[in-house]
Amino acid sequence: MDYLLETKDITKRFGGLTAVDRVSIGLKAGEALALLGDNGAGKSTLIKIISGVHQPDSGEIFIGGKKAHIESPIDALAAGIETIYQDLALAENLDVGANIFLGRERMKRSLGVLKVLDDETMREEAQKVLDRLDIEIPSLKKTIRTLSGGQRQSVAISRSIYWDAKVLIMDEPTAALGVSEQKKVLDLVRTLKDQGIGIILISHQMYDVFEVADRLAVMRRGQKVGERIVKDTTPDEVVSLMVGSETVGKGR
């Protein structure tokens, strides 16, 4: 099996609490893996380990089959792992182009010597990536503040894609959205899969999971208690895995 991203026996303790207990998951290119579990099941901690925020106490991470050393969020970004948190991390007072290039601004020479912001190129590049993902935003000159929740989500995703994300981790991407916007974001997830990007989706919305995910992993009290192919399971089975009335572990 050639996984794009693989974790092997990841363990993380906070004092006496084992937040993540020997968890192994694998993600293939063009696949969406849903990570499910009740609050405190260890999903967030696992995600933070993969995105370099936390360091595991033991266990290994492989990217493209090679052992990876992810010691900081910068390392994760350099390895092509982008994380979109619920707050999206956009500067609402800046426009779409400025946000996609935030911290990595395009400059151009003006009058031969002076380096100035090249907003035009940044907007053009932003438009290209938006087109690639079939995202429509009326004007790229508008600030993020004027956009809807779904459009903001799209901008955050576009930023990750522009900077060559291979693995995209999305934390509750539809949580704060209206119904039609939820649908658009799910469409976007499908588009991303078609382009070969691996997606780890954290969601409480069972509908989202069954709509776009290919596989799902269920966590409970820090352990992975089950893994299913989405089309071979039912929401009922998943819920019972989450709450623990029926522990059916593979490889445990």
Place this chain on the structure above:
Amino acid sequence: MTNANPAIQGAPRGKALSGFLRKSWVLIFLALETIFFCFRSEGFANLNSLQIVLFYGVLVFLLSVAELFVIITGGIDLSVGYILGLSSIVSIKIIVKLVALGVSTPLALLLGTAATLLIGVLPGLVNGWLVAYLKVPPFIATFSMVGVCHGVSELLINGVYAMGLPKLAADIGNGHFLYVAPGSAPVLFQRPEVERGVSVLEIVPNIVVVTAIVIAVFVFVLSRSRFGRHVYAIGGNMDAAIRAGIPVKRRILGVYATSSFLASLAGIVYAFMYVSGKADAGASLLNDAIAAVVIGGASMFGGSGTVGRTMIGALIIAVLDLGLRMSGTPTFDKYILVGVILILAVIVERYMQEAA
């Protein structure tokens, strides 16, 4: 595209109007205010008044740009007034010393100015270090700096004025860029010798020229440079800026240093204008500087504001100042009116935002 439904056509027009009002009400206010004083104050309605407004406005212009940078990051710099005072004293001390050592006057002025600007950045570096690295709230950090600058200033002059600047400094500080005497070619910087009673046309005070150049540079920094973009990003969403890899701490340090640099420059300008330096030279200007930024539409929460709009805010105050003086009204009225306009600005801004 034509639409038969007038209600649908009317809606965007109404929105466009409120958008226009929101963007330009400060400019409209400035125009109305100027027109008012043209009628109210004898002798206000001429171009020379404009020069005088600009001449006396320069200190507030410089301090308000200083304050703008800090306010965009969501901070505040209370120390700009006393950094101005400190620099007015330091510049005079250095220049007087250099002249006493036998350095030629023009060189002494140049070296003294450069040295003061270098020293003048120090309070800002300390402010920025406290705010960015030690997480001291900007209000507290810069408030403490007020005391430090005030104390150091008084120690330097033992409670009297700093004085003794060479006459050349006063000539520069109160001179004009261009002089036109009747019947002869215009002269740069030097006032031409004329017979008594012949009036010489004076065009643009030197310090206004200097201030305009400096402000143009900072317009560029804020709107076209990477540093400026980061300043807005920090004010818009600090977390996003950090996660995007922006060196947020260094940028904040730079912002307070910039503020301090501009306040220090204002101090030197003050020294050249009034040929004296004192600790509280800029104390009353802090209010005007913050008011100019807020009237110009910047949010105290950070993330918004431009140099252009801040200048309009500063001009509203400068016109008010001169207009009231020329109509013989005591300065206290100005304080009251600036306060009222400030509140008005915040209310209008809020109302327009909700309407939009």
